[in-house]
Amino acid sequence: MQPGNYWLTDKDGDWTISTQGKEGPTGMEYLVGFPSKEFINTNNSYGYGCGCILSEASKESKEITRIFNFKALPLRVCKTDPSLREKTEEIENVMNDN
Template sequence: MKLKWLIPAIISSFSIAIAPAKATETRCGWLQNPTPANWFLKDKDDNWLISAQGGYQARGMDNLPPFKDDEYVKTNVNYGYGCACLNVVTNKNLRRIIAIRGGEQLPLSTCRKDPNLPKNP
């Protein structure tokens, strides 16, 4: 009787172990932090949710690149936006970044000159 329950558990564990990992992709655009704990990346495809205050938060938030003051636009005291490329795992259906593996800040001029990005984030 116990064996009947053990076999499905072993098969289930094995299938999880061999499932393919989600691929990391590089997304570049406006990295926005308009208010506390609210983060978005606006790239050529969409506006990706990274974090919402009191709710959703992508794994790896500590991997967001720090911004230099001269390449960061403050729009709300210490909050604002900059230009960045992030190495992320996404959920395209929900337009969410689910994991941040790393990234780098880019000059503001990079995003401003990109014809695929909005001029004002």
């Protein structure tokens, strides 16, 4: 079991990948770290980055059920994506409040 909390935010909302103490979906090994300059640490091990995940998900539970691939992307990709602009600002505001 891999400890930690992982979420994905995209244009459709927030998705749970895994939560501490629970088994994550098949394919967690694809979630390798972000380059340090492309990850914003907010406190302890928490923070955010930008990436693309190829996955299966449950629309009902808003959970990622299987991960097929992951690619870390430069933060600017998410920050300048018009479909993510509102979500990116929301995440930054929440993280900066902590």
